[in-house]
Amino acid sequence: MKSRVALVRCSSYDERTVAAAVQKGVGLLGGMEQFIQPNDKILLKPNVLVGDAPTKLVSPHPTVFKAVARLALTVTNNLSYGDSAGMGKPAANMRKPGFAEIAQEMNIPLADFENGREIQFKESPFTRHFTLANGVLDADGLISIAKFKTHQLTRITGAVKNQFGCIPGLLKPGFHIKLPNPLDFAKMLVCLTLLIRPRLYIMDGITAMEGNGPRGGTGRQMNVLLFSADPIALDATMCRMIQLDPLHVPTMQPGRDWGLGTYLDEEIDLVGDPLESFVNSAFNVVRAPVRPVTSSRVVPFFRNLVSPRPEIDLARCNRCGTCVKHCPAQPKAVDWHNGDKSKPPAYKYERCIRCFCCQELCPELAISVETPLLGKIVHL
Template sequence: MVLIQRCDSYDKELILEKIKEVFDKNGGIEKYAAPGLNVVIKPNLISKKSPDAAATTHPSIVWAVAKLCKEAGANVIIAESPGGPYEKPYLTGIYKGTGMAQVAEETGALLNYDLTETKVTCEEAKYLKTIGILTPLAQADRIINLCKLKTHGMMVYTGAVKNMFGSIAGLKKAEYHLKMSDYDQFADSIIDIFLQNHVSLNIIDGIVGMHRDGPTNGDPIHTNVLISSENAFEADLAALDVICANPMRVPVFKMAYARGLCGKDCSNIDFGNGLKPEEVKVPEFIVNYNEEFKNLYFKSGPLGKILQKMIRPRPVFNKKLCKACHECEKCCPAKVITVTKENKAQVKLEGCIRCFCCQELCPFKAVTIKKPLINKIAIRSRNK
């Protein structure tokens, strides 16, 4: 069952009522939080952005979930591995900047500083059968996944399923990008990582989402919904329907459908007595699809390779905006970025795997994704 609630404000008392309804409709808070249970809340804290930037899960939602779980007697931990290094000072800055430190202070929830990882195994995984994830997530009795509704440069959309990529510690995420640089393979690895985490409940913060150049440098947009479900794939399909996106052009859902983990669209989803996606659609939400050219016309051969090179979207660095902070250099999985003597980031495109981590993590919006004109024409003609 997927619950869609209309909600147009982060007013704490309003959010508290909405989250109470989420628990009630899913069988009661006692299913998720009780004395002796370790409940781990996994928000999206991708970088040190203020809640108004709409890049991270809003603290009002984390506050309401933490408060209700604490009142039910559970031990509550807020855990996340953001985009940068997984180190205590970095985490402290993230917790403060995203409003989580205040949530912890007000609710009694603990902020995770356990920097270890624990090996987990999942037979259903396609590629990543055994991996290391953040220890609190591996040891949780319940995981409550509190994600944000956003676009994503590489994976088109990020919501519930993709949010659990944050269970991989810090810069180790880059290793997954490098090993699985093909978009479909990477999407499959995102699904595997999601399956390795036993998520009990997913709540998508779609009150203010992010469109255009997400997941960090896009524009906030009022989408005015909270979407929740025990089934992350269905919650995401509902969100994609709300923003009028085609799930079969979003790599994670194309691959999840192929693996039999979800439907092609919302047609078989039970929305209970609540709202249906068509009642809350946001047609002005802009999604930038990102199909690789090889999936469009040419699969191989010399001509295909030349055209792929010509047509692939690429990261472009704006010298005027670059502040030489080295973040992109540190996070680039392919190690093709250097900061020059003139204090400007530059990229060697030959080795670039188009993961767009640089665009995602640049704090100064100095990196954009540029699509050559021929790419736009090819994709437009494909969609006719």
């Protein structure tokens, strides 16, 4: 059977317009009753990152969250919501993106994303051990609400990547240390999604983020909401809209190999508005395969000359130290020069595992990922 992906044109965040579009999209998949039953405990999992205002386009827009919540409430009253961000407390991080206010208005409690329990995933094809937030484990099922945006490590932040926030805060950087190869990191994300198995994925692509995502990019009108029970098919459809080869997203192949979903065109049943009407070849995303950063065949010295790396815009840096604090490399790959906090931190690229946590978390958006000149030449 083919995986169904519904596409619904939606050009504004007007509350009623979004509500109608969400209802239409879920309806094209058979209605909310296909995914949840009365009295099911359902967790709404928006992609929050660190909790930025809706204008920053980091998270799904609050009107999308509200529309999904309202539709889910027609089936069950037992909703909760939550996400574990890259830093900060989950409750505080929910305020700026507008989720806390909506949840309060709709009487939806915040789930526990500060604490978690260990889970053995014995059948896993790759990662067999996870600690998941209590809020995830205490729910009967999830609705994953993703944002259409770029990501430096995995090319896109989509339906699969959203589940990384189900791991409580401080445990997340450990995966970057254990899995410095982005291809392995992507396999872990697939295993995590196989374990959690959200029932439905909804992606906000009305105003998407292109360029320096997942936090520092710029807006691009894509005017679309995407819906599917198959996160690989949903992400592959997103890729086709921006003319990015789905196989350049490292979750695709393991996702299909391990039964999470399919990226193959002929195995996806597109319904709703035509895909062609959303295609935008000008969308700013890196259209190249993700390359492993660790390889026994490539000496670290050469690797540092060719592989994309984070760089600080000295004029934008306010020396807050967030990048230093959250760099998971030991010893740190970005640090104060001789402890001097009056100047921006500096990189030691030979230590850097290219997790891009610093770029993701910098509050001033002062860090971008750049490919050194030699890297551009050898990858031509």
